[in-house]
Amino acid sequence: MLTVSGLLHRFDTADANARAAVHIPELSVPAGRFVVITGPSGSGKTTLLYLLSGLLRPSQGSIAWSGQDIVPMHEGQRDDWRRRHAGFVFQNFNLIEEMTAYQNVTVAAYFSAFSDRQVRGKARQLLAQLGVPDEKRQISSYSRGEQQRIALARALVFDPPILFADEPTASLDITNSKGLAEQFQVLSRAGKSVIVVSHDPVVIGAADSVIRLDHGRLVALSSEAVA
Amino acid sequence: MNPFPIVLSLRHRQRVTLIFFVALITFAVALGVAITTQERAVRQGSARAADKFDLVVGAPGSPFDLVLASVYARPTSMGLVPAEDLARLMAEPEADMVAPIGFGDSIEGFPLMGTTAQFVSHLSGDLAEGQIFAHEDELVIGANVPLKVGDIVHAAHDALDSEEHLHEGSLTIVGRMARTQSAWDNAVVAPIEQVWESHGLLNGHAPTEEAHEEAAEDASDDHDAEAHNDHAAPVGPPFDPAYLAGVPAVVVKSANVPAAYGLRTAYRTSSTQAVFPAEILVQLYAVLGDARAIMSFLALATQVLVVAAILSGVMVILQLFRTRFAVLRALGASRGYVFLVAWSYVAMLIAAGALAGLVLGVLASYGVSRFLELRSGIAIPVSLAWQDVQFVLALILVGAAMAVIPAVGVFRQPVVDGLN
Numbered sequence A: 001m002l003t004v005s006g007l008l009h010r011f012d013t014a015d016a017n018a019r020a021a022v023h024i025p026e027l028s029v030p031a032g033r034f035v036v037i038t039g040p041s042g043s044g045k046t047t048l049l050y051l052l053s054g055l056l057r058p059s060q061g062s063i064a065w066s067g068q069d070i071v072p073m074h075e076g077q078r079d080d081w082r083r084r085h086a087g088f089v090f091q092n093f094n095l096i097e098e099m100t101a102y103q104n105v106t107v108a109a110y111f112s113a114f115s116d117r118q119v120r121g122k123a124r125q126l127l128a129q130l131g132v133p134d135e136k137r138q139i140s141s142y143s144r145g146e147q148q149r150i151a152l153a154r155a156l157v158f159d160p161p162i163l164f165a166d167e168p169t170a171s172l173d174i175t176n177s178k179g180l181a182e183q184f185q186v187l188s189r190a191g192k193s194v195i196v197v198s199h200d201p202v203v204i205g206a207a208d209s210v211i212r213l214d215h216g217r218l219v220a221l222s223s224e225a226v227a
Numbered sequence B: 001m002n003p004f005p006i007v008l009s010l011r012h013r014q015r016v017t018l019i020f021f022v023a024l025i026t027f028a029v030a031l032g033v034a035i036t037t038q039e040r041a042v043r044q045g046s047a048r049a050a051d052k053f054d055l056v057v058g059a060p061g062s063p064f065d066l067v068l069a070s071v072y073a074r075p076t077s078m079g080l081v082p083a084e085d086l087a088r089l090m091a092e093p094e095a096d097m098v099a100p101i102g103f104g105d106s107i108e109g110f111p112l113m114g115t116t117a118q119f120v121s122h123l124s125g126d127l128a129e130g131q132i133f134a135h136e137d138e139l140v141i142g143a144n145v146p147l148k149v150g151d152i153v154h155a156a157h158d159a160l161d162s163e164e165h166l167h168e169g170s171l172t173i174v175g176r177m178a179r180t181q182s183a184w185d186n187a188v189v190a191p192i193e194q195v196w197e198s199h200g201l202l203n204g205h206a207p208t209e210e211a212h213e214e215a216a217e218d219a220s221d222d223h224d225a226e227a228h229n230d231h232a233a234p235v236g237p238p239f240d241p242a243y244l245a246g247v248p249a250v251v252v253k254s255a256n257v258p259a260a261y262g263l264r265t266a267y268r269t270s271s272t273q274a275v276f277p278a279e280i281l282v283q284l285y286a287v288l289g290d291a292r293a294i295m296s297f298l299a300l301a302t303q304v305l306v307v308a309a310i311l312s313g314v315m316v317i318l319q320l321f322r323t324r325f326a327v328l329r330a331l332g333a334s335r336g337y338v339f340l341v342a343w344s345y346v347a348m349l350i351a352a353g354a355l356a357g358l359v360l361g362v363l364a365s366y367g368v369s370r371f372l373e374l375r376s377g378i379a380i381p382v383s384l385a386w387q388d389v390q391f392v393l394a395l396i397l398v399g400a401a402m403a404v405i406p407a408v409g410v411f412r413q414p415v416v417d418g419l420n
């Protein structure tokens, strides 16, 4: 369950009258939901995603996941929270070129308490499940769809309750986009909260709820999310 | 937390620039290591080359010239120890060996040194090849002289030696000394009598040749090896005090240390000086020591500057990795972890350059030693001292400390900046 209240973020902290990049007085989303954030370019979608995932600290407000407010946390605590609770998928995958698919999936084991052994089985299973050949070859030799699925496996390897994604289908073809949207549905049905920034109709169509932003404000909300 | 897999993944990026940076550090460090090891090697080599020269007596003048001429076989024009002083030295009961050293002309570019068979065996022990000279027209050669036993050579006459004597300069090489690791490996050695006569001086023996036939065998050599020039007299001690000539240098080996000091005092007179080459070298090294300290400091300062210059380049490279660091942060890595990755990356770069520099520096030093050895005959033993390693470790330490600067930049970089 996500509860946002009085959320306001300004990049220019010096000017109190500057337009807020994000301003959401109230929002709550039940757990295990596939939510899409959409809206025109520059409307604050990415900023909102970063705020919700604790990558960016808001100027004001609270963001509580299952009742735990991440705003007052220290940076270190937020890193820790993110490692335990969140997975990330980016528009351009952001895989490490010099590592194999398997190494990319298990990269977080290098800085977490999980041992490589614990994640090993899970990593292989995810790659198989997502249909990515688990081979020792250059990341760039994988297709774009495969690369995004490797990134998805990386996000899921520690089985986080929340998955964040920013325009994950923007550089994929329609087939791969559909496949990824289906994965999001499967994950949310399995109880994960899936928060995806997208303007891709395929993704929007697959979502449980859609949040529409304009100039940093909520302008429309479909389904059961409550403003 | 294990930063190394990420650090290793970074090393493939900007490869050419990285290699260039490492190479710069390598060469800076190698230069420093080569200078310090070479300085020490020259010092040790030159000292070792002087080992066999306990006390050297010469005419008053520069003690450095005297040491250079006798120990290092680099004759310069010097005054002579008068024949009376030489005779007095030879009669000293405290002296185990008194070897007159004279300088003849050069043979094929190698200095011709005149002395006794006894001194040759003092320097070289048993000969490597052939036998010791027994007559005035015989020579032995140093280990590095590119001539053969049996070769007949002619001394190159300097303008000063206008007088021609017995042999018309035709000399036979009869033996080769074992390696002495000293400048005498690059010298040709003749009986002192040969040098005296070529200068038109008395030859140390009374004119009746037969009188010395038995005594000449003092130098433990094979008596009649070959048929020589019939009128070539046997050579070597005992010399007849009445027929001695002056010499530029006399090497004296005394029975014990107090005797050596006694002799040194006794031959510091108006007509002679007496020096311990080891002591002269110590004076020289004291001067060099200051130079070495300055050179070492300059070398380290240069290395630190190179590292500092490279750090600014590394900062630019790390900027190219900001997305990667941000992604790691997004995946849950702490600021401490990305700091560690950036710091290890820079520190390993510096350490790799420094260690490669240590190896290259020692190799270069060996190369320089080989070159100097070939030219001087003196063994220049390169050794890696703990002090050299300490210098390199100091640089790595300074580099590791400086690597904190770019790493702090990565530490403080907001995650969101890197993701955009």
Ligand SMILES: Nc1ncnc2c1ncn2[C@@H]1O[C@H](COP(=O)(O)OP(=O)(O)OP(=O)(O)O)[C@@H](O)[C@H]1O
Binding pocket: A011, A012, A021, A039, A040, A041, A042, A043, A044, A045, A046, A047, A048
């Ligand atoms: N670091 C920043 N500093 C200052 N302004 C920023 C920063 N990041 C974003 N902004 C501004 O905040 C607003 C929202 O940006 P954001 O990236 O969230 O938009 P977006 O909806 O994701 O757009 P797009 O669809 O193009 O990705 C924009 O006006 C942008 O210029």
Ligand SMILES: [Mg+2]
Binding pocket: A045, A046, A047
């Ligand atoms: Mg965006």
